[in-house]
Amino acid sequence: MSRIRLLSEQVASQVAAGEVVERPASVVKELVENSLDAGATHIEVAIRRGGISSIRVTDDGCGMDRDDALLCLERHATSKIRTGADLAAIRTLGFRGEALPSIASVSRFRLATRERGAEAGTEILVNGGKIESVRECGDAPGTSIEARHLFYNLPARRKFLRTENTESSHVQHQLMLQAVGHPGVGFVLVEDGRTVWQLPPAAGLLDRVRDLAGADLAAQMIELARCDRAGITVSGLICKPGVSRATRAGQIVFVNGRPVENPILNQALREGYHTALMKGQFPVTYLFVEMDPAAVDVNVHPAKREVRFRDGIAVREAVVEAVRAGIESGRDRWRESFRPVAGLPAAPTFRADWAGAAGVSVGVPVPDRDNAPEPELPIPVPQVSPSPPLARPGAPEMPAASQFRILGVLGKLYVLMENAEGLVLVDQHAAHERILFEELRKRMETGAAPSQRLLIPATVQVPPRDADWIERNLETLAAMGVAIEPFGPNTFKVDGLPPFLRCADPAALLRYLVDELRRTSGASSKMRLGEDVIAKTVCRWAVKANDALREPELVKLVEDLLACDLPYCCPHGRPTMIQISFDELERKFGRRV
Numbered sequence: 081m082s083r084i085r086l087l088s089e090q091v092a093s094q095v096a097a098g099e100v101v102e103r104p105a106s107v108v109k110e111l112v113e114n115s116l117d118a119g120a121t122h123i124e125v126a127i128r129r130g131g132i133s134s135i136r137v138t139d140d141g142c143g144m145d146r147d148d149a150l151l152c153l154e155r156h157a158t159s160k161i162r163t164g165a166d167l168a169a170i171r172t173l174g175f176r177g178e179a180l181p182s183i184a185s186v187s188r189f190r191l192a193t194r195e196r197g198a199e200a201g202t203e204i205l206v207n208g209g210k211i212e213s214v215r216e217c218g219d220a221p222g223t224s225i226e227a228r229h230l231f232y233n234l235p236a237r238r239k240f241l242r243t244e245n246t247e248s249s250h251v252q253h254q255l256m257l258q259a260v261g262h263p264g265v266g267f268v269l270v271e272d273g274r275t276v277w278q279l280p281p282a283a284g285l286l287d288r289v290r291d292l293a294g295a296d297l298a299a300q301m302i303e304l305a306r307c308d309r310a311g312i313t314v315s316g317l318i319c320k321p322g323v324s325r326a327t328r329a330g331q332i333v334f335v336n337g338r339p340v341e342n343p344i345l346n347q348a349l350r351e352g353y354h355t356a357l358m359k360g361q362f363p364v365t366y367l368f369v370e371m372d373p374a375a376v377d378v379n380v381h382p383a384k385r386e387v388r389f390r391d392g393i394a395v396r397e398a399v400v401e402a403v404r405a406g407i408e409s410g411r412d413r414w415r416e417s418f419r420p421v422a423g424l425p426a427a428p429t430f431r432a433d434w435a436g437a438a439g440v441s442v443g444v445p446v447p448d449r450d451n452a453p454e455p456e457l458p459i460p461v462p463q464v465s466p467s468p469p470l471a472r473p474g475a476p477e478m479p480a481a482s483q484f485r486i487l488g489v490l491g492k493l494y495v496l497m498e499n500a501e502g503l504v505l506v507d508q509h510a511a512h513e514r515i516l517f518e519e520l521r522k523r524m525e526t527g528a529a530p531s532q533r534l535l536i537p538a539t540v541q542v543p544p545r546d547a548d549w550i551e552r553n554l555e556t557l558a559a560m561g562v563a564i565e566p567f568g569p570n571t572f573k574v575d576g577l578p579p580f581l582r583c584a585d586p587a588a589l590l591r592y593l594v595d596e597l598r599r600t601s602g603a604s605s606k607m608r609l610g611e612d613v614i615a616k617t618v619c620r621w622a623v624k625a626n627d628a629l630r631e632p633e634l635v636k637l638v639e640d641l642l643a644c645d646l647p648y649c650c651p652h653g654r655p656t657m658i659q660i661s662f663d664e665l666e667r668k669f670g671r672r673v
């Protein structure tokens with residue numbers, strides 16, 4: 081007895097729908113993608129009860145004639161590709177010709193569409209994949225598609241839907257991705273009759289992000305200069321160092337206009353940020369990677385969420401480069417904000433109560449404060465301008481970096497400063513870590529890492545696996561200031577250590593270093609390896625939170641910080657400085673809404 085049967089078109093569609101249509105958000109995604117492919121400039125999405133009760137997407141795109149409107153409900157009907165070869169160079173968001181029949185097979189479906197200039201439009205009603213009626217309609221040019229009672233005919237699937245709120249947040253996330261990917265298109269989101277978003281067509285990505293995510297987040301972003309490398313273009317926004325999230329949710333990357341998830345891109349972002357990103361944290365990005373469609377396979381995931389690159393290394397390098405350049409440019413703009421405040425004494429002024437606080441020296445020459453006259457509040461100090469110094473009679477010249485005003489220290493940790501934009505808080509411990517880190521790295525680069533001879537050299541025996549590793553990394557260890565040489569089987573002699581490692585037990589230290597270096601040995605280069613270890617170890621040496629610094633030390637700390645390559649975060653990616661703008665203060669004090 082034969083058992084194999086061809087599935088009916090309707091059942092086949094329901095099976096296919098299992099892949100494409102997971103929840104209301106996937107319907108929204110497919111419909112909005114179709115609208116974008118149709119060249120729409122305005123798209124309205126209206127949902128009820130999180131989309132479970134109904135989803136309607138209306139656009140002002142090219143519309144369809146009657147024949148196409150009927151055809152688009154057939155499986156494998158698409159206007160976007162013709163031949164197998166076209167699959168290798170997809171420029172549209174859709175190409176499978178599966179979304180509409182799939183959605184129509186699991187909902188009560190209405191399609192109304194009209195080409196521009198056509199006398200009338202076409203309305204088609206479908207119920208669970210069966211066409212119920214086809215008639216003329218007078219809808220506006222464009223297309224409106226409504227899917228009601230999702231999975232009404234598949235109770236098993238319907239059970240998998242979450243609460244209205246959860247489904248609604250998935251819809252919002254989908255729509256947010258599309259809106260970010262297409263800033264020039266206007267979007268409206270209506271939920272249960274209430275307009276939730278109204279996004280006018282924006283001039284650019286930054287405007288769109290501001291409209292969507294608020295001015296505060298937008299102000300935290302660095303705009304990348306469009307960067308072209310081996311046919312791969314990278315552009316968009318990345319967050320400033322020190323701004324990050326505990327999940328990847330804010331890390332949005334588009335490849336050829338499509339939001340995707342891809343491990344190569346994830347690694348490239350991390351590598352690009354390097355020490356500007358805390359462990360276990362993720363950047364906030366709106367990154368756009370553009371390349372020849374033939375260089376990327378988008379046909380690897382039913383919901384087109386994943387892509388595969390032909391040349392992953394080239395993509396990775398392009399992204400790393402763009403992010404690095406972006407962070408550098410961000411630093412220059414950040415320094416700009418430390419220009420002198422108009423009408424303010426630009427150099428540091430000190431408050432009597434903390435100028436005399438007991439302090440520890442961090443290598444800054446400290447004037448004999450006992451003999452210095454008690455300063456008044458504030459000390460009259462010379463005005464400083466970036467280029468020619470203001471000719472104030474008798475005013476000594478201040479170093480150019482002193483273009484800030486120190487107000488005091490909070491909780492023995494946070495230095496309070498004023499700049500043109502408002503209040504700046506500096507974490508003195510994080511700042512010192514950053515300064516030390518860069519100093520040691522520089523010395524490592526020039527091969528001049530400080531190494532302090534041990535009075536009594538230590539011999540250390542290690543397990544064979546570690547011995548092998550140490551042998552291969554002697555150079556890296558030497559560059560870090562660890563003077564070490566083989567001394568018999570699985571044994572090494574250590575006779576010098578970096579001075580900042582104040583350490584009584586060289587054997588324990590060596591084991592610690594090997595473990596640390598091993599753990600980070602996914603890192604790309606010897607240099608990077610050393611950097612990671614430096615970052616971990618400077619922590620021990622850096623100024624501790626409650627080391628009370630005297631004012632000249634504070635000034636020096638801030639000046640040194642400003643001179644760093646990456647001043648705004650410590651080597652672990654924690655922020656060194658936080659800016660609270662006058663704007664924000666005014667809002668907090670209710671002077672402004």
Ligand code: ADP
Pocket residue numbers: 110114115118139141142143144152157158159160173174175176177178179180181222223
């Ligand atoms: P795909 O997008 O993969 O081609 P779909 O099932 O999503 O498959 O859509 C089938 C076809 O219907 C599309 O190729 C397109 O020609 C047409 N279509 C769908 N939505 C719209 C729309 N909003 N405006 C104009 N044409 C549309």
Ligand code: MG
Pocket residue numbers: 110113114173174175177179180
């Ligand atoms: Mg489609």
